[in-house]
Amino acid sequence: GENVEQHPSTLSVQEGDSAVIKCTYSDSASNYFPWYKQELGKRPQLIIDIRSNVGEKKDQRIAVTLNKTAKHFSLHITETQPEDSAVYFCAASNGNNRLAFGKGNQVVVIP
Amino acid sequence: NAGVTQTPKFQVLKTGQSMTLQCAQDMNHNSMYWYRQDPGMGLRLIYYSASEGTTDKGEVPNGYNVSRLNKREFSLRLESAAPSQTSVYFCASSEVMRQGGTYEQYFGPGTRLTVT
Numbered sequence: 001g002e003n004v005e006q007h008p009s010t011l012s013v014q015e016g017d018s019a020v021i022k023c024t025y026s027d028s029a030s031n032y033f034p035w036y037k038q039e040l041g042k043r044p045q046l047i048i049d050i051r052s053n054v055g056e057k058k059d060q061r062i063a064v065t066l067n068k069t070a071k072h073f074s075l076h077i078t079e080t081q082p083e084d085s086a087v088y089f090c091a092a093s094n095g096n097n098r099l100a101f102g103k104g105n106q107v108v109v110i111p
Numbered sequence: 112n113a114g115v116t117q118t119p120k121f122q123v124l125k126t127g128q129s130m131t132l133q134c135a136q137d138m139n140h141n142s143m144y145w146y147r148q149d150p151g152m153g154l155r156l157i158y159y160s161a162s163e164g165t166t167d168k169g170e171v172p173n174g175y176n177v178s179r180l181n182k183r184e185f186s187l188r189l190e191s192a193a194p195s196q197t198s199v200y201f202c203a204s205s206e207v208m209r210q211g212g213t214y215e216q217y218f219g220p221g222t223r224l225t226v227t
Contacts, residue, residue, distance in 0.1 A: 001170075009151075032208070032214060034214070034215075042220075043201065043218040043219065043220055043221060044154065044201070044218050045218070046213075046215045046216070049213055049214070049215075089153060089154060093208065093214070095208055095210075096208075097142055097159075097161055097205070097207060097208045098144075098156065098159060098169075099156075099216060101153045101154040101155075102153055103151060103152060103153035104151075104153050104154075
């Protein structure tokens, strides 16, 4: 099955700086790559996603890029704010109605 | 709309006890999922139900059973709880994945289970 890995496990950034989290996947048939954000004590929620026919997608301060050849995709957060502090999960799917999640990255925004 | 609801929010069990975690969704979704979340391990799929009347094993099904009671409800049963099942359990639901567009799994608030 699909194996998704995330790096780094913890990322600390100064408020206003950018944060980048990278994920790699193993199944070349995967064609859908979402990112979920989980605040402390809350449920995971979808923040952005990308399909394999697109190289980049932006939504305000967040963007996701995909490199199918290298089988990795990244989440970019610009102008980080304290409310961006959370655990971020990447996931991948080959269209089988299931998501394979990575282990998560803790992002800490230092005011 | 309440979205995805789960009961109970917290539970403490002794080793060997049984219990059922309940999940319901009011979004008319076809697919439902049970995950467990452990520190440093991400979200691991226990069981899922692609549609009413079907259930399939996920990544970590041992020690669990599920029932898709109807389109709205999907329960997770621990027949004989073990300390290794101490975890936070999330239920999720989604529409069927289609070509193009966004596919979102909507999560419930979670159940924090401790087995002593």
